[in-house]
Amino acid sequence: MSGDRVVAPVGFRSRNLGDPRRHVDVVLAAAVGAVLLFGLILVYSATRRLDGGNGYVVRQMMFAVVGIGAASAAALVDYRKVADWWQALYAVSIVMLIGVLTPLGTVVNGTSGWYRAGSIALQPAEFAKLTTILAIAAYLGSVDEVDLRRLAGALGLLGVPVLLTLLQPDLGSALVFIVLGLGMLVVAGVRMKHLGVLVTLGIVAILMILNSGALDDYQTERLTSFISPDEQSYNVDQSQKAIGSGGLTGYGLANGPQTRGGYVPEQQTDFIFTVVGEEFGFLGSSLLVALLGIIIWRCWRAAQLAADQIGTLLCIGVTCMFLFHIFENIGMTLGIMPVTGIPLPFVSYGGSSLLVSFVAVGLVQSVHMHRFS
């Protein structure tokens, strides 16, 4: 900053290298914007037969506006300041996860995972994903070496939401917690020996849960339908038909017969990928997968560039969360993953999911922008 010769108006464009606003990851922002637009088009096509194509899209746009605001706020605030509040944020989200199991929560499709007030519905598990990432990042990122006590503590932070979401029961969200937790533990430097024991214990635990009858029949069926494709459920069958019949270029927007006829259930939310598959074909689907890949890449890159371990872990937590959401959601529609109710980030219709995805990207941007300060 020069005192005499003002080249550019101060405040319009900061020339300070340390100013975080100069280090926005434009590629990440652009990819998110592109995926969001893509998603709006798909929600339009999927819901056109339900309401003429207005209600859902307009609501999703409103969610997006709120989400962009939240993301901007999260990006501008230094993530370290946010991380300082991790205990309070984590505690609030756990209380909400407990509360949703009480009669305060609403049961949808057999899962008690929602707070409903009028037309607004809130999914606390989505927010808990963020607070858990923040908590583990802050808890593990503040030490140089993760000893067994730290590891146990981190597992505790992870275990509580896993258990609470399983109680809803929301198997998909529980899996998201496990995967993002595992990714963060790997990057946090947990010793391979410990990780090995942990993974082994995890597998044993999963087998025990499957055989204990603690899961509802439909959940076991969803998991086994993936293992034995002969008994694939109607959803997966219709979903693959829709995507497969799209061919190379698809039927064109709003022309997919499966989509028009409403053959694919939950199409605007969990099975939204079938719309792009049927109506835009392999080219359109690949484009969407590529855009989502760019988001993953930029989040991962932010983890790599982060100024500290907290930032790295925060970013890798978000990366793993998105990665699992994307792979599980698309994989489910393609018939290579079991059916769980996990939304596709920035694409699936739904306020909680969209808001959380935006805040998550906002936090990653914050890490990216504050890497020099």
Place this chain on the structure above:
Amino acid sequence: MNTSSTQVRLSAIGIVAVCLFAALIVRLWFLQGVDPQRFEAATESNRLRVIHEEGPRGRILDRNGRIIVDNRTTIVVALDREPLRKLDDAERSAVFADLADTLTDLGVPTKLSTVEGRFADVRYSPQENVPVADEVPEDVELYLAERAARFPGVVVERRTVRTYPYGSLAAQVIGYVGESNADELAKVAGDAAPKAADGTPKEYRPGDSFGKGGIESAQEAVLRGVPGRRTIEVNARGEFLAETERVVPQAGDDVWLSLDLDLQAQAERLLAAKIKSLRGQRSREGTLNAPQGSVVIIQPGTGQVLAMASYPSYNPSILVNGISTDLWEQLNDPNSGQPLVNWAIQGAYAPGSTFKPITALAGWRAGIIGPDNEYYVDGGTYRLQSCEGEGCTFQNAGQKTLGEVDLARSLAVSSDTYYYRLAELMWLNRRQFGDDPIQDVAVEFGMGKPTGIDLPGEAGGRVPTPTQRRAEFEANPDVFMTGDWFTGDTVITSIGQGDVLVTPLQLAELYATIASGGVRHRPQAVFQVTRPLDPAAPPGQPGNFEIVRTVEPEEVGRVEMGGEFYLRVLAGLIGVTQDDDGTASRSWASSPTAWVMGGKTGTAQVAGKADSALFAGWGPVASGIPPEFAVSVIIPESGFGGDVAAPLAFRILAPASDGTLSVACTVAAAAQCREEEGRAAQASVADVGSGGPG
């Protein structure tokens, strides 16, 4: 700051991410790039439904273009089994139970077992809708349509079915329409399917309608329409989205019968009244049961059937939506008179004295009677020359003594002994005349085999011969008493008794042939086939149809009757109605036709039962005027021909002869018709007869 260890671990995460994305892309390519047609076909079977529509059947009209059989729309509840198969057993049972209960509550009694049976019915192809309830009212259609989600796979369709403006009129001639069975479908499978005028095949699908009996069956290929289809796109709940293809069905051609509805109605009305009045009366031989009866009127010179009445009758509209087992048994129960049977072509009866012109012609041809030796003194009995002892004497019916008779008088007063003598002389000289000179003449007149009328199920009657009896005995020695033929067999054959059997149609044809001087025509019920120019306008309206086919009269033979013989037979048959002592003269006088009629009464004896009453004849009989009507009336177990059958024939033809025939009543005008029927019955019951057999 990141340590190198962290970088390594981050890279590991990165590699995992790249692998997962690669897996997605590979799988995506496998689904979309390799063989997308496979999925396209799968989604088509998902969303496209083909709805087959039968073309409306052609209508059936009388010779004047009045509609006897028409079409109307009915509402049918059916199952679309595609979505039902996706439900599990418990869900499906629940839907079926709900449907059966709902329909029953709405006034359409439906059994759960019926619904389940139809769902499992293998006669329907998997894509086809199977009907579970017919004739449902419109509010049921509305109720179900508004609750599509509650009744998955339940559809309400509109179908075209037969309607009968004249009720039971000509029921057995018309036949009825029912669901095709496997045998019928096999007959019209593939290339055997009938074709429309432009060559389009009228293909059948299981459950399609098929003519059963009568004209509906005989003219199935003509009446059937060309089926069409609609391909529609439906959504996941089976709701209509769009029509993607439509092949409009074409109506079948209209069939005009040679029947005159007014004459048909007159014949049926009077026949029914007569039989009802006879039933329960006592006679010498026993109770008059009159289990059935027929009247056939054909046009001499063309063979066209003008009226064909068979009693008892039924209303074909009760068969429109299929036949329950109970109803079917009732319709075929001999105690109810088997109303489905067309006795006019399916009943075979001893012709009795109506057979005598045949024996007379045989005797004339043999030279036993002729211009010089046709007189004979009828002493009431005839003793066989070749036989001694009891059982060698044959009597006139009613032990009448008729005095001197010639050929003409033998017919007018119905002498039996005249024919006994002819028969014995022919049999005794069989080296000269052959074993069966009488039977040969009968066959020439078309007896003993079906006439070939264009109606199904016709019986052939029976002309017994020594050869035939021998063959039958040898084939079944336990069933028949003897294989030998005796003099007495020829003797009773000569008066239409014994084993001789004719159908009412054959008898009418016999007298039509006599009326036209020996020219025989095949009887025919169909007059022409047409196609309407404007389907909405009445099909019989002049100028509204094009003729597809006209059925020309078909000559099937000529019976040589020498001029002298013919004049004598005519004199005899006219004497039956005109001579003071003619066997039908009193009844003719009580309801005379506007012109002179010739004919012959018959009273056939049947062991253990009351006599069958017969009359056959024609009119007008006058030189230079062509005969218009040949009639036969046969009512078994009803008494004397001159008392029962002849008066009925005259009552039927009298208004036709002077143009005062009343117009056939439609069902809509039923009340008025019952009144008329009551009057006719009273008049018919009051008829006087000749008071004797013959």
